[in-house]
Amino acid sequence: MTTLALHVSPTAVSKDLALRRTLLKQQWRQQLADLTDLSYEALAPIDEDADDGSEANGRHVTRQLLTAARQQLADTEAALGRLDDGSYGLCGDCSNPINAERLEILPAARYCIACQATRSRRR
Ligand SMILES: [Zn+2]
Numbered sequence: 001m002t003t004l005a006l007h008v009s010p011t012a013v014s015k016d017l018a019l020r021r022t023l024l025k026q027q028w029r030q031q032l033a034d035l036t037d038l039s040y041e042a043l044a045p046i047d048e049d050a051d052d053g054s055e056a057n058g059r060h061v062t063r064q065l066l067t068a069a070r071q072q073l074a075d076t077e078a079a080l081g082r083l084d085d086g087s088y089g090l091c092g093d094c095s096n097p098i099n100a101e102r103l104e105i106l107p108a109a110r111y112c113i114a115c116q117a118t119r120s121r122r123r
Contacts, residue, residue, distance in 0.1 A: 024108065031072050094112060
């Protein structure tokens with residue numbers, strides 16, 4: 001692996017963080033809309049005629065999606081909080097900078113790849 005020396009000016013970093021904040025806010029709005037849709041779906045009246053198990057199965061899937069949507073929204077809110085307190089982009093475990101490509105793909109990432117892998121193995 002080659003190590004590239006990065007010559008990033010503080011202005012470029014703050015522009016990058018401003019862009020990141022805009023993207024996270026867009027993501028937050030979309031996730032909130034998804035969560036709202038799923039909540040309505042979960043509250044919809046049960047179809048008594050469809051008693052073949054598909055109704056219960058659909059409810060189960062909706063509840064799982066709802067749980068995942070709540071978690072994604074919380075992760076995005078936490079990332080916006082880290083932008084505010086200046087800890088955005090630093091791993092929550094080892095405090096090393098999180099790989100820029102990882103943040104590009106997962107703007108709300110809390111941990112670097114190595115720490116995330118360790119956490120995933122522990123589960
Ligand atoms: Zn780490």
